[in-house]
Amino acid sequence: MQKSSSRLKFRNSRNLSVKKRQKVSRQRFLEKLTPKTPEPVQSSKVRLLTVWAILIFSALGLAFNLYNLQILQGKKLTQKARNQQIVSLRTFMPRRLVIDRNNNVLAVDRPVYTVYAHPKLFDKSNEEIAQKLAPIIDKDAAELVNTFQSRKSGIILMPALPEEITNRVIALRLNGLEFMPKYSRLYPQADVTSDVVGYVDLERRGQAGVEYSQEKLLERSVQKVRLMQSGRGELKPDNAPEGFLHADDLKLQLTIDTRLQRAARLALKAQVDKFRAKRGAVIVMDALDGSLLALVSQPTYDPNEYGKAKIDLFKNWTVADLYEPGSTFKPLNVAIALENGVIQPNDTFNDPGSLKVGDRFIKNAENNGYGRISIAQILQHSSNIGMVQIIQKMRPSVYYTWLERLGLGQSLETDLPFGVSGSLKSQARFIASPIEPATASFGQGFSLTPLQLVQLHGALANGGKLVTPHVVRGLVDSNGKMHYSPTLPAPRQIFSAKTTQQVVEMMETVVSEGTGKPSKIAGYRIGGKTGTAQKASPNGGYIPGARITSFVAVLPVESPRYVILAIVDEPKGENAYGSTVAAPIVKSVMETLIPLEHLPPEQFNSPAETPR
Template sequence: MPLPGFSPRNLPGGTLLFEGVSRLTPSIRLVLAGVFGVLAIRLLGLQGRKHLELKLLAEAQQISSLQAIQPRRPILDTNQNILALDIPANDLYVHPCLFRLPPEQVATLLAPILDLPDTYILKRFQESPTGIRLCDQLTTQQSLQIQRLWLDGLELLHHPRRLYPHRGSMANVLGYVDMEQQGQAGLEMTHQEDLAQESYSLSCWTDGRGQFLGKHFTDSILFQDEASLQLTLDLNLQESVAYQVECALQKFQAKRISAIVLEAHTGAIRCMVSAPTYDPNHYQRFPVERFRTWATTDILEPGSTFKPINLAIALETEAIATTDRIEDRGRIKIAGEDILNVGVSPEAAPGPTHYLTPAEILKRSSNVGMVQMMQRLPPSLYHDWFRRLGLGVPIGLTEDFPHPSVDSVIKPRDEFCNHPIEPAAASFGQGLAMTPLKLLQLTATLANGGYLVIPHVTAGLLPTIDQKEPGSLAGSQDYSQALYFGHLPIPSQELGWTNCEALPNHARPRQRVFSPQTTRAVLNMLEEVVLDPQATGSRCFLPGYGIGGKTGTAQKASQKGGYQEGAVVTSFVGIYPIHAPKFVTLVMIDEPQGPYSFASNTAADLTQRILAEIIHLTQAPPMYPRVNLLEREEP
């Protein structure tokens, strides 16, 4: 509403202004109408035809794409101890063409942070004007120190670093990850797909300066996959055994040593140690041959540690009985070849004849007795039993480790049946070969009542413990799911399991190869091998505890044929506790030197120390009255 008395004419100069506007009004109206018409047409065009194009252009200017690098999943032991995990790290790239300071001064500033000589850094600057990868996987502290220098030409790129807190004690099992986050050995390689998480791009709104805004973030950034690869290994046992193995490596001056502890009824590997080992945090500093898990890849002749398996075959086929007596003269000639007992010289006169029971043959580790025993089996039946035990089968034993196409080698059926020396040599563990893990699997059949179990070291991809429902680690856990992970009883046909195709190999129904009567008879004999002070396994005796086992000393095969002179592999398979077996162990020592050339004073001694660690960790009470080895009655 106009003010009373107000008129444009009353303003200073208002009369002229009003008159000018009045004269230009038609022209102004036309111009304004034209302008508004053009704007309206333009606006309709922008909103109609170019709406989507302009929207995408605006979003491209306001929304930035952020590459979210997903860390590899951690690896845990059976008690949720961390064995491997990713930690924040950065790679340092330098662009000398962008330096504002002299290169010499930049090198001097970087040298103490990177712990590198400034001369080396300066030399690297000369490689290229831009894009020089100067240092990999810098720690968070180093990255902060570099950022605080405020130097042009330095670029830090986020690159997670794989950390192995326990270094060499777990290296032969875990393997390592290279700079491209690819597993190159052990579980890191065989479980690459399970451990590596796919990276994704995250769209984020930014302001005019390019700073990220807390707007329209997707919910995915708040939640991460916290699943971990859980193993059956026990960290405490692994580190204790690793220390014992390193001491034995120095004492025996051996080429290498492997020690494995396996649960007899499930096949879960509780400990797997190799020496010499390496530090997976700095794998570049070690020779390539240390990266192999040779207990699962190298095929060796088992020697006398295979005799209990042969004895079980003979008892199962009723070729012998536990009360039979077998002639042993210390030597025997087969197809023109002399086979001797340990300690018998080829030039010595024939010794006295002994008639030994199967138990005495094991205690003395008699080669001649084993040959005479296995000659009671037809060679064709003997070879069929090798196949039944999985020997010479063209498949890998376990999916957890890189493995060759076979884990054992036996002679072809025709050669084995038509040449008497072949079954004779096989009777005391030569002329056939297998990986140490395969030998341990066969020994486990004697400890678990006759079942072939699949050795394994992975329990599965499991959530972290705080994600589990209450009681999921106790008896309320679903039994069918527990079977999948292998560290609980394995399903079998007698439990009603008929369709287990979805289960991994180690959790499928077990195959029975020996009867409980046969395995119990062999276990009793193996206990005597340790209890008898004159037996080869007496060094494994522990007062108050029931232990069974068998020594083995085998010649090493030469690549040129025959055997290497003076090179042996000593081994010992142990079973504890002998009357209700839970664990089977294997110690294999490659080329021990000096006086340590027999399993009785190398592998048996180390096995005793390993079993003592198991007893200590499980706090198992003694089973028998405490009797010292020297106080036992002589035979």
């Protein structure tokens, strides 16, 4: 019992000891977990200061960034935002129409479509699609089938299908066809006016004629339009400026008369074909103001299919090529001599048929003499000897000064492109050799363009003034009101009206009695001059057997106004002269011109019909 009690006491004391130790351990553990009173207060202050520091620095950063965005970069960012919200558009505007003096359309933009085929999207067989398409687009059905089999997608069937034909294709409701709209230039008159109008290429840039030289007038001025767009990129038409899609109705009007142009081309082509000539040209000018009523060359091209033409046809050779005018220049030399007082209209000269000048002999074209002849008869017979004697009455230096005054050796101002300057020897060389003035007296030894010769004869027709040949009348609206007309150089007086009228009346005798008889028209007084000149070689001298035939006319003699020139280059045959090749062309053109311009027949006998 005592032992049991002892053991119980021992066990209880041990349990108390264990509990005491556990209590001490818990207390120590809690002491570790619970900081002393000063430590928690210090930690809170640090954390608070840290948070405040972060907030202050963040606020400063935000303030600086706001200052940077609003003040420093404000304008730049505002503009950037506007650029994102506003889009700039340059609307497409068709090229202006080209019309003739009577408002006939010569060139116009029309909507066309590039037609793509995507055979992989066909819901019918290639053969079925081809059979339906072929007759409409003027293609062979078998050829279309082969085309469809060449690729699965993106096949160009037609690069420029007219709108009316495209509508017929769309009406077939065939899957797998795609139509891309664009504008194409159409020339309704085809090759009739191509020498003047020219053409535009696939990039819609003029490459010839007025399409090239008047590009600035033909391209409508279109300003950029700024429109608002939504976040999805959709344009907001509500903010579009009023009338931004409005296109003016101005047209480029030319001085050309298509009716006369067509008549000139038909007459020229007939003679070029008949005499198997290399080329030819016809020019009709109103000498009062220099406006060109017709200007054609042959061969020519269709501007609707310019890709099939020879590249040299794109430059109108009446302004781009030089030639020696030959006898058609003789009336101008007569005017120079009359103006200088070295001859009088009734003077006569002896023509023995040949004449030695320096170390050379000059002969008439017919190798015969005409004896004592008047100045009018010198023009009638185209006497080279008579012309040499007339010019020999002038000092070479004076004569040369007059040739320069006429503009020889200089470029001709005109609104047609690719013009070239004439060729005239230097004054020192011209004066040093007596053969130079002699050959110049009958139109050789220098060169000019056919258009420049027309300008010079225009001075004989209008009382002695050099006017500027041109084809552009100006920009007109649908009511015919002129909004712009080009400023032309002022006419330059070179001959007196008295001199020019005397020369024109002498030219009348060429038609009534001389080599120009094939151009006679009953009831009308016409002045004219034939020319059959040797053709100069690019390497110097003349091409054996090659000639240029020409005829120039002025009408009506009683009140001169119109100048018509026909040139045929290298006609073949023994009977190829200015009188046989070129004069009939001019007659045909005048027969069209007279009713178009309402020229009345002469009511009185002309001087040429009065007995001498």
